[in-house]
Amino acid sequence: xxxxxxxxxxxxxxxxxxxxxxxxxxxxxxxxxxxxxxxxxxxxxxxxxxxxxxxxxxxxxxxxxxxxxxxxxxxxxxxxxxxxxxxxxxxxxxxxxxxxxxxxxxxxxxxxxxxxxxxxxxxxxxxxxxxxxxxxxxxxxxxxxxxxxxxxxxxxxxxxxxxxxxxxxxxxxxxxxxxxxxxxxxxxxxxxxxxxxxxxxxxxxxxxxxxxxxxxxxxxxxxxxxxxxxxxxxxxxxxxxxxxxxxxxxxxxxxxxxxxxxxxxxxxxxxxxxxxxxxxxxxxxxxxxxxxxxxxxxxxxxxxx
Amino acid sequence: xxxxxxxxxxxxxxxxxxxxxxxxxxxxxxxxxxxxxxxxxxxxxxxxxxxxxxxxxxxxxxxxxxxxxxxxxxxxxxxxxxxxxxxxxxxxxxxxxxxxxxxxxxxxxxxxxxxxxxxxxxxxxxxxxxxxxxxxxxxxxxxxxxxxxxxxxxxxxxxxxxxxxxxxxxxxxxxxxxxxxxxxxxxxxxxxxxxxxxxxxxxxxxxxxxxxxxxxxxxxxxxxxxxxxxxxxxxxxxxxxxxxxxxxxxxxxxxxxxxx
Numbered sequence: 001x002x003x004x005x006x007x008x009x010x011x012x013x014x015x016x017x018x019x020x021x022x023x024x025x026x027x028x029x030x031x032x033x034x035x036x037x038x039x040x041x042x043x044x045x046x047x048x049x050x051x052x053x054x055x056x057x058x059x060x061x062x063x064x065x066x067x068x069x070x071x072x073x074x075x076x077x078x079x080x081x082x083x084x085x086x087x088x089x090x091x092x093x094x095x096x097x098x099x100x101x102x103x104x105x106x107x108x109x110x111x112x113x114x115x116x117x118x119x120x121x122x123x124x125x126x127x128x129x130x131x132x133x134x135x136x137x138x139x140x141x142x143x144x145x146x147x148x149x150x151x152x153x154x155x156x157x158x159x160x161x162x163x164x165x166x167x168x169x170x171x172x173x174x175x176x177x178x179x180x181x182x183x184x185x186x187x188x189x190x191x192x193x194x195x196x197x198x199x200x201x202x203x204x205x206x207x208x209x210x211x212x213x214x215x216x217x218x219x220x221x222x223x224x225x226x227x228x229x230x231x232x233x234x235x236x237x238x239x240x241x242x243x244x245x246x247x248x249x250x251x252x253x254x255x256x257x258x259x260x261x262x263x264x265x266x267x268x269x270x271x272x273x274x275x276x277x278x279x280x281x282x283x284x285x286x287x288x289x290x291x292x293x294x295x296x297x298x299x300x301x302x303x304x305x
Numbered sequence: 306x307x308x309x310x311x312x313x314x315x316x317x318x319x320x321x322x323x324x325x326x327x328x329x330x331x332x333x334x335x336x337x338x339x340x341x342x343x344x345x346x347x348x349x350x351x352x353x354x355x356x357x358x359x360x361x362x363x364x365x366x367x368x369x370x371x372x373x374x375x376x377x378x379x380x381x382x383x384x385x386x387x388x389x390x391x392x393x394x395x396x397x398x399x400x401x402x403x404x405x406x407x408x409x410x411x412x413x414x415x416x417x418x419x420x421x422x423x424x425x426x427x428x429x430x431x432x433x434x435x436x437x438x439x440x441x442x443x444x445x446x447x448x449x450x451x452x453x454x455x456x457x458x459x460x461x462x463x464x465x466x467x468x469x470x471x472x473x474x475x476x477x478x479x480x481x482x483x484x485x486x487x488x489x490x491x492x493x494x495x496x497x498x499x500x501x502x503x504x505x506x507x508x509x510x511x512x513x514x515x516x517x518x519x520x521x522x523x524x525x526x527x528x529x530x531x532x533x534x535x536x537x538x539x540x541x542x543x544x545x546x547x548x549x550x551x552x553x554x555x556x557x558x559x560x561x562x563x564x565x
Contacts (some may be wrong), residue, residue, distance in 0.1 A: 006511055046415070075462035176431060183428050190415040193377055195432035299419070 007270045008263070009140075012207040013154040013223065015262020016161035019255035020216035021239035022246070023168060024209030030249040031185045031205045037108040038088055039113035040236015044211050048119055048216030053077065054130050054221070066133050070156075071128040077214040085210025089203055095224040112232070120229040127227045133303070157219045161255065164215060168208065169251050181205055186250070193228075236277075238265075241285050247298025256296060260284065320473065328355045330483055330514050331376070336385035338368075338375045345371045346516055348537040353483065353516050358509050360517040360525040360546070362559055363535035369518040370412040372535070373487045377409060378403050387482070390447055404432050408481035412488055412518075415473040418461030422428075422452055425460050425471055429478030437480070445474040466497040473504070483514045490521045501510035526550045534559075 003177040012045050028036045053073045061143040063069045092111045138149035170176035180201045192198050220235070221227055222265055246257030261281050268280040288296065338346040342544065345368050353359045363369050375382050378399045387395045394402050399401040408429070415426050426445065432439050446453040449470040455463060460471060469489055476484055486505065490498040502524050509515050519525035526532055529546040534555060547557045 002495065037553060176427075179420070179427060180431070182424075184418060186417045186419055188415070189379065189413050190411065191428075192399040193403055193409050193411060194416075194428050194475075195400050196428075197398075197400045 002141075002143045002148050003270060004267075005140065006146075007144055007266045009148070010156060011263035011266035012259060013157050013262070015256075015259035016157050017216050017223070017258070018235065018239045018242045018261050019258025020161055020164065020219070021235060022035050022213050022254035022258045023165070023212050024241040025240050025243040026246070026254040027078050027172075027181075027209050028252065029243070031181055031202055032093075032104075034093070035240065036093075036206075037105070037106065037236070038092075038111035038115060039121075039209065041112045041240065042081060042085055043213040043217050043220075043234035043235060043239075044089070044227065044229065044232030045084060045119060046210075047075050047221045047231065048123055048128070048217075048229075049080050050074075050218040050221050051130055051227060054133070055121060058133075070218075074215065077218050078211045081210045081214035081217070082207045083100055083169055084108060085206045085213070086203055089206040093206075094199065094202075105244040112236075116229050116232055123229060125229060127226050127228045127246055128229035132222065132225055133222060138278055148185075151188075153222050156168055158221060160219060161216060165214060165251065165255050168212070169181070171208075172251060177201075177204065230241065238278075239279060241282060245285050245288055245295055247281045247295030249299070250295070250297040253295055253297035254277050259261070313442055315380070322378065322462055323345070331516065332374070332388040333372075333424075334386050334388075336375060336382045337371070337378055337389060338371055338382050345380075346382075348376065349535075349538070349540055351533055351540065352515060355514055356509070356512060357530045358505065358515045358517060358528055360519055360532045361535055361553075362519055362522045362525055362549075364458065365520070366537075367535045368508065368538040370487055371538075373411065373516075373518055374457050375487065376407070380471055385457045403479075403505055406479065406482045407485065408471040408476035408479050408483075409485040409515075410476045410487060410489060411485075412468075412491075414468045416460040416463075416471050416475065418459065419500035420460055420564075421457050422460060422471055423456045426452075426473050426478050428512050430476035432479050441478050443482065443501060445477050448477075448507075466493050469493060469501065471558075473501070481513065482514065484508065485515070485518075486515050487518045489517070490522060491525065498524065503528075506532075522555070523550075554555075 002292045005260040018156050021039065024039050025036060028034060028039070037206045052075050053076050054069065057063045057069045057072060090112050092226050093104045097109055134156065137149045137154070140148045140150055142148070172181060178195045179190065183194070183196060184198050188198050239258065242261045243254045243259035244257070245260060246253030246255070259285070265277045265281050272280070329352055333349055334348055336349045337370040340379060341343055344438070349372060351359070351361070361369050361372065371380070374380060375462045378394070378397055382395055385395070386393055386437065389405060389407060392405065394405065396417065417428065418427070426442060427438070430441060451467055452470055452474055455467065460468065472488060473486065489501050489505070493501070498521065503516060505517065506528060517525055519531065526549050532544065532546050532549045534542040534549065535539050542552065
């Protein structure tokens with residue numbers, strides 16, 4: 001029981017990080033029907049940006065308060081990563097719009113390889129780490145000498161995910177920008193006829209996705225304290241899986257999918273074998289897609305014409 | 306607006322019996338449009354004057370809808386010029402053209418199926434920053450009471466006629482000076498067709514300029530001040546609505562064997 005609850009807490013934390021990355025996949029796929037394979041590497045890049053600022057702020061400038069440092073790091077990482085997201089779209093995807101369907105996909109794989117190699121060259125191939133920033137936690141209950149704890153950093157991660165999901169969901173559903181994004185998703189040509197700048201809307205979608213990836217990257221660093229240039233790939237694929245599982249195009253679906261993948265992965269590791277945790281996560285995806293092809297919260301494709 | 310424009314128009318500007326005011330709003334000169342290497346418009350000249358209803362009739366595949374989209378720069382005209390209210394818009398981006406107060410209810414309606422009727426109308430109002438949204442919403446709801454009943458239903462669940470009403474209503478939300486309507490009667494029941502044509506007449510009476518593309522030639526010609534006939538990418542005939550309605554060629558090709 002204690003082990004189970006502890007794994008539940010750990011799984012939800014990991015799932016929150018997947019969910020944040022998954023939102024970026026789902027938004028970009030929703031609007032231009034493209035899997036942005038570079039998104040995982042944008043996430044990794046943002047973790048490095050966060051790492052650099054963390055070290056700069058705490059060691060060099062000697063900012064004592066972790067809370068303030070974390071907040072500054074988060075904001076800076078979001079800004080810089082958004083710039084990267086914007087630039088990638090501008091350089092690697094926009095010129096290929098209107099070309100054959102696979103072209104941007106291939107370009108995305110190229111960007112992914114470029115980003116991980118760029119970080120490897122600039123930052124070195126070894127793991128980079130920061131000293132633990134947020135320590136301690138709340139002991140939920142104790143049984144047979146096994147204490148189930150909810151670490152403060154886990155609380156931060158889950159709270160950040162909940163808040164950001166709410167904000168982004170609100171933006172997409174209720175603001176003119178979100179409406180423009182959904183219009184571009186449903187009929188780009190018509191959106192332009194109504195005065196929507198389609199290119200700008202797509203750019204902003206990439207920027208929003210990258211900003212969330214930056215939050216995920218910062219949280220990842222906060223949680224594990226270690227990051228390496230190759231850390232973009234596996235979380236990226238898992239987050240993509242989460243987006244498909246939750247129903248691609250749906251923001252709450254992306255987070256739900258992330259939480260499920262995170263839970264399956266941690267519970268499997270705890271009770272079965274840690275080596276096969278990825279097999280378990282991807283099997284769930286296969287099973288769900290067989291019975292619910294549009295994902296858990298995805299829309300079934302029925303439209304009246 | 307005056308000099309460069311009037312010289313460009315001088316030869317063609319001889320419409321025999323221009324309706325209310327003969328101030329040109331939309332001037333299309335020698336427009337050629339291609340899809341890849343295939344020519345779709347072979348040099349089209351059309352004038353739409355302020356306050357008029359101008360209609361363009363022609364068979365399926367003649368290039369009518371292509372012209373409508375070419376006005377909005379998508380696809381772009383490869384040759385020729387399109388002038389709107391004194392500005393050349395031939396090379397402008399589609400979304401910038403929309404901001405000049407031209408609205409279109411395009412071929413196939415193109416409503417946003419996964420947005421509610423209300424959101425579709427909000428999209429229509431996006432260019433004027435919702436300055437008079439409530440007022441305009443009330444207005445289109447009084448023109449099309451059916452939409453009011455379905456305001457919070459998704460666009461994709463509407464019937465064909467309701468979708469057509471929504472497409473027109475959405476175009477009206479931006480308070481356009483020039484309204485382009487592409488086949489508003491397509492696939493609709495006769496009663497609904499009549500209703501939509503009544504709306505067009507009413508909008509024009511209120512001062513809106515309307516450029517209408519139709520296959521339903523009889524209704525369109527009865528409604529229009531002036532009309533053009535398009536055959537495989539070229540304008541073959543033009544005149545007042547009445548003239549074309551009486552023209553034996555037009556009667557043979559577009560009217561007889563039809564409803565009248």
